[in-house]
Amino acid sequence: SKFPSAAKIDPKDLTTIGVLHPGGLSNFRAVFGEYTPFFKDKEWYVSANDGGADSAQVFEAGGYRFLHIGLQFDAPDTSLAWAAKVIAKYPGLPTIVSTHDYMDNDGERVPNSLIDGHKADPTGSNTPQMVWDKLLSQHDQIFMLLCGHQHGQAMRTDKNRFGNEVYQVLADYQDRGQTAKDAGAKGMNGYPVGIGDGWMRLMEFDMTGKTPVINVRTYSTHYEKHSTDTPQYAAWYKAQEKPKLSDEAFHRVDAYQIALTDFHKRFKKAMKLP
Template identity: 65%
Template sequence: MAEQSQPRAEKQDQQFTIAVIPDTQNYLDYTHQKAEGFPFDASAMFIEQMQYIADNLQSAGGHIAFVSSLGDVWQHQSKSMDPRHVERGFKRVPNPLLDAHFAPTEQVHLFEMPKAHEGYSLIAGKVPFSVVPGNHDHDAMWTDSKFPAAKQFNPKDLTTLGVLHPGGLDNFRSVFGADTEFFKDKPWYVSSHDGGADSAQVFSAGGYRFLHIGLRFDPPDETLAWAAAVIKRFPGLPTIVSTHNYLNTDGRRLSNAIIDGHRVDPVHNNPEMVWEKFISKNDQIFLVLCGHQHGQATRMDDNDFGNPVWQLLSDYQGRNQTARDAGIEMKGWPIQIGDGWMRLLTFDFRGEVPTIKVRTYSTHYQVESAKHPEYADWYKHQEQPYMSDDQFIGTDHFNVKLVDFRQRFAAAERLADAGRN
């Protein structure tokens, strides 16, 4: 029997998973390691997370077909300000509270970046993947002179802490740039911009070819123009966009008040501008993934063509049960770790209506969120305090129905079939 006449179920696997890695900065923070007097090596949880992904890749007989990292890979910066912003006249001002946590340190080169490289080396060459730069992955992050900290902090107005501004991506490019061994000459790494600060990948799974576009923190117009051109190069492919800053925990496209790239430098687009200028105007985009703001949220909007775009926030960096397990008392500035939680998006094309099964899994506790009896007790109060326990658990364990997917992306299915024949 010819291959093209075989039933779909025999021709291809109709289920696959995208592993989504939210902010890992607190695992890689050099101060969260035994060498600095911390009770345990938090970086071990990062390596454990990457090993779980490696063990469950399709190339290893598992189900993970693509990996998206949402930025803030490491914690610290190496410069007070990058040269480009110095040339443009930006100035740094002292910040009594934030400077203690975001002071430049050579440890980002000596420990944090090498550990990140070690983790991603576990999946390199085995799966298409993307890493986008978050604000912490920049060379510098300073309190801008136009938005200094107030003399007295007002918890109802976070801008009284001052407004931070990131700049420079040399550190990021040295680990995740287009010319690194992770991506150079990989056939699935189909485009990059500004040395890999923005990038695009193509992968095949579930009977479709997919396009993925990774955008930097608060992307400028030139990045959005590049991304739109990439979509034109791959017409008809269902497209996923990953970026660092996009949704807040209320599900609004709104920046964190103390790290607002557009407010400090209008060259950058804020999340709503990214939606208006790029996402809503490109009909191939059906899914947007983001991190940055501590917690989770989901929203759906119709784009300018009347088709749905699902938008998911996943960021578990503020979780600290592992620190509590180690006997650390939460005094003053809270210790944040992440507890091994990540997102697994399982696409299921077996039924008439395709679905994405969104599951949140801890590689440390080795359990899904909905199956952990203390999940809401541990995390709800700091992430979604106004929800019931069931509602909170539902933010991390739910299904998305892709009602229009088959009709909307029939051309991509045909392309995938043609690639096999």
């Protein structure tokens, strides 16, 4: 890739032991490891751990330098310790952390009960709450957490131990299957064939104003339109993802704005010189 990027582990990328117990990283490392063509010798790929299961990137945007840290599924203590060292190496940079299973679509920090690494291996995996307690809340330059895995969307904001905001965002559309329905495919137990329908989360950072904002939108590469431009959006997906919401409220969970009220003051030292 010519642009800074990262690949994070999904349980389907893991070698499995039994039914739903992730048990190895060989598949992931072979394709997305630190020495693969995606990342080898890229100047923005600044650190890796566990063969690339955890990785870090530095990039510039909107007049700031940012640090991104990608953590493996149910990150163990060794991953969290590595991440802390990377943060110490790049002090003061606004930091975004991405991981896989962290939050459900009610905004609760709970693991997916079907694939709970900590339950299967308490000494080798951390729960989402443990990741918050041990890492995210302990480093003031972490201002955002991105996650997937649990189907749907959610956003929560909590203060870290320094009293500053950490924005935690879930977006996962892999179970959507309107395109499969339209093609005549039948799902199981009331669920459609999970094909995703091309939906992805877009986050546009506007750093120009007195208060920087993140404009959050949702776009389908299949339908070639945003969720807000799709009249059938709630009819297609609301019942499965957020059945208690009105149609209007369901649209709002996939199109909203995050105001970074303290960003300029908090990260003044990370601004690039003209």
